[in-house]
Amino acid sequence: MSDQLNPLDFKENQKDLENANVLEQVVEKETASNEEESLLDLAPDVDLSLLKGLEPQKNLQLLIFKTVFAIILSIGLLSIVFFQSQLTHNLNFITDFLNTPHILKELENSNLEVRALKTDSNMYRFLQANANLNEITYLSDGYMQSFEISKSQTASERDKTDSLSRIENIRSQLKPLVVDTAKLFNEPIFVPLIDPNFDDINSQQLAFETDLKEKLRVKGEEIKSKDPRLHKLHIQSMNLVGNNTLKTLLNNMDVAKLNDAELYAQLKVLNKLVVNDLSIIHDIKNSRIKWSDIINEIDLKTMAVDLTYSEYFYDLKGGIRYTSYEFDKNQRKISIVGEIMRYDTANFTMLANLIDSFNTSGLFGGAEMKSFSKSGSVEDGYKSGVRLNLNLFDHTKLNLN
Numbered sequence: 001m002s003d004q005l006n007p008l009d010f011k012e013n014q015k016d017l018e019n020a021n022v023l024e025q026v027v028e029k030e031t032a033s034n035e036e037e038s039l040l041d042l043a044p045d046v047d048l049s050l051l052k053g054l055e056p057q058k059n060l061q062l063l064i065f066k067t068v069f070a071i072i073l074s075i076g077l078l079s080i081v082f083f084q085s086q087l088t089h090n091l092n093f094i095t096d097f098l099n100t101p102h103i104l105k106e107l108e109n110s111n112l113e114v115r116a117l118k119t120d121s122n123m124y125r126f127l128q129a130n131a132n133l134n135e136i137t138y139l140s141d142g143y144m145q146s147f148e149i150s151k152s153q154t155a156s157e158r159d160k161t162d163s164l165s166r167i168e169n170i171r172s173q174l175k176p177l178v179v180d181t182a183k184l185f186n187e188p189i190f191v192p193l194i195d196p197n198f199d200d201i202n203s204q205q206l207a208f209e210t211d212l213k214e215k216l217r218v219k220g221e222e223i224k225s226k227d228p229r230l231h232k233l234h235i236q237s238m239n240l241v242g243n244n245t246l247k248t249l250l251n252n253m254d255v256a257k258l259n260d261a262e263l264y265a266q267l268k269v270l271n272k273l274v275v276n277d278l279s280i281i282h283d284i285k286n287s288r289i290k291w292s293d294i295i296n297e298i299d300l301k302t303m304a305v306d307l308t309y310s311e312y313f314y315d316l317k318g319g320i321r322y323t324s325y326e327f328d329k330n331q332r333k334i335s336i337v338g339e340i341m342r343y344d345t346a347n348f349t350m351l352a353n354l355i356d357s358f359n360t361s362g363l364f365g366g367a368e369m370k371s372f373s374k375s376g377s378v379e380d381g382y383k384s385g386v387r388l389n390l391n392l393f394d395h396t397k398l399n400l401n
Contacts, residue, residue, distance in 0.1 A: 126237045143263070171263070185240075190204050213241050249270055306319040336386065340354075340386055362393065
């Protein structure tokens with residue numbers, strides 16, 4: 001009975017068989033997909049033995065190109081290193097290590113040597129120029145004094161004649177001195193340098209001027225205790241460095257062509273531009289008021305109004321008489337106190353004429369009298385008090401043509 005087939009069992013077995021077939025198909029599909037993926041992922045095997053003995057073809061042009069390129073590249077790199085080491089300080093360690101010349105250092109040393117030599121030359125040149133200017137200042141003092149005498153209204157004719165003779169003599173001495181001094185100033189103070197530290201010619205000139213001033217100062221200090229006069233010459237020469245106004249004046253001062261008045265005016269300017277002992281003395285003398293000339297001028301202007309101006313004729317015929325003078329140097333004023341006596345009552349007319357006469361003077365002007373009074377009689381004469389205030393002119397600014 002046990003071997004007898006059960007229909008129900010057949011159906012179950014049939015179902016198991018179908019399930020087994022389905023599983024088998026799934027496995028087959030998965031296996032197939034995995035094989036395809038593995039074929040795509042894996043690189044094919046290459047037989048390297050086939051490449052043995054094979055070499056690329058040699059191209060002569062390509063070889064030459066590569067060689068030339070390598071040479072040019074090497075030369076370029078060496079050139080960069082060379083110029084950087086010679087024209088900058090970036091690679092100083094290389095030149096120091098190899099103990100090779102350094103162009104930039106040599107150029108800088110050469111520039112310093114040139115500046116030092118030119119500065120020495122400039123120092124002696126400006127010392128000579130200053131010595132010449134001292135002599136010019138000395139001669140100009142005599143020239144201006146003689147010229148003022150020749151134009152003075154109070155000087156005698158003999159004095160005027162002598163002053164004109166001295167003027168011509170001084171002219172002959174001034175001419176070569178002015179020419180030589182102008183040449184000393186016109187010589188260039190610097191030498192053009194190839195130096196990256198200077199932007200232009202002006203900066204180079206300023207550098208040489210600074211070197212010269214320092215050189216004069218140092219040399220002056222070195223000899224200060226030994227020769228005070230020469231020390232002063234060095235210090236005064238420093239004021240001449242870069243003095244373009246003085247340089248222009250000397251170039252334009254043609255002593256032979258300038259007339260006496262023009263030369264007088266230019267010498268006055270020169271004495272203000274040059275600082276030395278003589279120019280200082282000249283300034284003091286120039287600012288001094290010559291009261292004797294003022295009094296002489298007052299007498300001359302009074303005589304033009306009062307023809308009998310004197311103490312003797314005043315007592316006899318009247319006229320103008322001064323009793324006192326008051327001088328104010330700081331305010332540059334002078335006050336005159338006196339009186340006018342007339343027997344014809346023309347006191348005011350004489351006073352007005354006196355004021356007009358004073359105002360025509362080249363030494364003073366601005367004469368004024370704020371009040372006027374008159375008293376007396378025909379028998380005793382009419383008297384009027386006089387008090388005039390005068391403004392003194394700065395004779396250094398007078399036009400003495």
